[in-house]
Amino acid sequence: MKRRNFIKTTATGTLAFMFPFSPSAFASDKKLRVAQVGLGSMGLNDLKDIASHPSVEIVALCDVDASKLNTVKASYPNAKTFADYREMFTSIGGEIDAVVVSTPDHAHAPVALKAMEMNKNVYCQKPLTHYIAESRKMDALAQQKKLVTQMGIQVHSFYDYKLATILIQEGIIGKVKKVIAWSPKVWGYDGPEPEGSDPVPEGLDWNLWLGTAKERPYKEGFYHPGNWRKCIDYGCGTLGDMGVHIFDTPYNALKLSVPLTVKNSCRAPNDFGHPEKNHVTYVFPQTPYTAKTLEWVWFDGKGAPEPEKDLLLPDGQKLPDQGAMFIGENGKRLLLPHFMELPRLIVNNKYEAINIKKYDPKGKAGKPVTSYDIEGEKHYHEFVDACLGKAECSAPFSYAAKLTEVILLGVVAARFPGQTLNWDGKNARFKEEEANKFLSGEYRNF
DSSP states (O other), X not given: OOEEESOSSOOOSOOOOSSOOOGGGSOTTOOEEEEEEOOSHHHHHHHHHHHTSTTEEEEEEEOSBXXXXXXXXXXXXXXXXXXXXXXXXXXXXXXXXXXXXXXXHHHHXXXXXXXXXXXXXXXEESSSOSSHHHHHHHHHHHHHHTOOXXXXXXXXXXXXHHHHHHHHHTTTTOSEEEEEEEEOOOOOOOSOOOOSOOOOOTTBOHHHHHTTSOOOOOOTTSXXXXXXXXXXXXXXXXXXXXXXXXXXXXXXXXXXXXOSEEEEEOOOOOSSBOOSSEEEEEEEEOOTTEEEEEEEEEEESTTOSOOOGGGOOGGGOOOOXXXXXXXXXXXXXXXXXXXXXXXXXXXXXXXXXXXXXHHOTTOTTOSOOOOHHHHTTHHHHHHHHHHTTSOOOSSOHHHHHHHHHHHHHHHHHTTSTTOOEEEETTTTEESSGGGGGGSSOEEEOO
16 A cells, blocks of 8 residues: 655644634533544543543444444444544534544554544543654644643542642652652563464454554454554553653653653664563753753563662562652652552651641642542543533643653664663754654555
8 A cells, every 4th residue: 555754744833724622612511522432441441431421422432343333332322333533523523522532552643633633622542642743743733723632641630649749849859850660561572573464353444453554464462452552563662551651740740841861771673562671761951840950760571670779668668560769869759659559758768757738738639539430530521621611631732742752752762772862852853863763654545
């Protein structure tokens, strides 16, 4: 099939679009008509939580796998079903107010951009995009059209993460000089590219699943369902999966932008799978909450994190399976487990009680909650309420695009193991010209 260059620039310029959407156009009793694209495991969670809002009406369901569509359709009998999101927009675009994008990473931008071009508000799963250029383009388009947007980082709205943000910004450990974050998940693949092909499962439209990604044969055990995160063409590895969640609170709390440099110490690239282990180091410029520069270290893969003195806990306790450690200039530390555990203050290698009322006297973090069923809906309901003109989103694309850019810089750095890459955030380019070809990708006509 023919291929064409989809993004030649980062699209930071503006485009002229007609008829921007206005949330105030909604009457107070109006239902928000939502279309869901992608009904895999996370897609089902997204659908359940978005539909739990009393002002939501699910009007369309879209998935390339007929078996998933048929299963979900029973719960939403009035929703129209589609295999191709383009057909959905052409057929009933006028009946849709907002779109939830829960596809594999490589389809996030194609679906979301199409929706936004048609003035639809968009809730898009993390990471926002597969390529940095896509993130910048989605941010620019959302702002140009004044659309309501939210990235699916649900824990962003959880109590423990809100509390950690307040504690850091209120100076509980002073200026932060370093952050270490980790996840032992292995969403990488160090083996060879699979050979041959297998029959495509009945009901799966393989061409639509590939979408804009390059054509390749279906192979059982790879790609669909559920294994696409490991592959460079479709996912962003562990960094793109868990990194977005775990980076989110430190990134937000410290008011970071984009880094000055990035280096990934990992195995040599194989052009098919992401590394099974990554050790990424970022250096960020100063903010009001950091030292002159901030060092950010990320570990993933089996056995992560690697031993560091800054990660030693009092009384020889084990680190939480996943999490982040803030290290202050004064030696104080704040441990933030992932997730649904309160942050812990460490002073002179001893835990100290945190007087929450001292740092959050007005209760901005909300009430302590340890139920995912309760906390999980907050982020979705915030999006719905924002679409109805009753709230503002806490993770709009203006925020999500920058956070995703940071994540994807580490993914690109895996192409150049052990090499420090210098990032020009203003112009969205590396000083190292050979790295710039990985900022965008070719879109296949399908």
